[in-house]
Amino acid sequence: MLLSIKHQFLFIHIAKTGGTSVRAALARRRWADPWYWPMFVCSRLSHLSGHRIATKLPRHAKAIAAKELLPRERFDALFKFAFVRNPWDLQVSSFHHIRRERPQHLSGHEDFAAFLRWKLDPERPPQYHIDTSIELQTDYLIDLRGNLIVDYIGRYERLEQDFTEACTRIGIQPPKLPHRRQANDRGADYRRYYDDSTAELVAKHFASDIERLGYRFDPSP
Template structure:
């Protein structure tokens, strides 16, 4: 999550949706925010009192966390945005990320299909690095009553034009969007990783995302529903 009180925006960073590139592009603007350095110092020094203050929200915190922690008028005055991704594509990306950077979390499953079945098995003991990618993306965007509480939901599939729209809404010139953490160990078409059974497994597990975010196995079906 990236908060800029000066530029009045809040970026909700859902893992594996291009968020690292978005954060990098907006970092310079954040450093120029007159509120950034006081917030940074308060966060670093607050431990001296024995308490941490909420000036730095967790990287992958949900929008509801900011709504609960920030004063109501501050939260409502922010332009809140996030990016989402086709759930079938996201699972392929997650598999390659874990295999490349944390192979000890594969659970002995070296191919995508067996790893996916094991990862989505409800009887499997939870593991942090796996369970962030089996959470619903829509849960990052809603309040406790299921209401959408962000102002704009961009898509990984059209990252650059949607990022330009974000910058226009913030009121800044769009900086170049760097390609951070770009994988080169997978094919471009996520669909070739699936058979009917594994595609249906993702469809069942992420049914709420598919419905709310307007995705289908082979693309985008519609807009994000409120």
């Protein structure tokens, strides 16, 4: 999550949706924000306490956290935005990220299909310890009643175009969007990782995202 009081925006960072690049592009805008240094000090104090003093909006906090913590008039005045990603593509990205950086979480399931069946097994409790990609993306964007509380939802699939639109709405010149944490260990087409049964696993687990965000397994016309 990235908050700028000066520029009146709140970026909700859903993992693996291009958010690291968005944060990097917008970070320099915060340095001129008069609230930056007090927020930085609070962030460091939170880190030193093991995040037990609740003075920091976590990197991947949900929009509802900011709504609960910020004064109502402050939250309402912010331009709140996020980026989302096709759930089938996101799971492929998640698999390669875990295999590359936290292979111990593969739990012996070394290929994508086996890992996905284990991760999304409806007979087992959700494996939330693996990574945040098992959560619904829409949960990051709604309040406790299920109402959407962000102003703009961009798409990973058109990241640069939608980032430019977000900056226009904020009222700033769009900075160059760097390519941060760009993976090079996977193919471009996520569909080749799936068979009918694994594609259906994702369809069932992320049904709310697919319906609300308008995604399909095969995006071609």
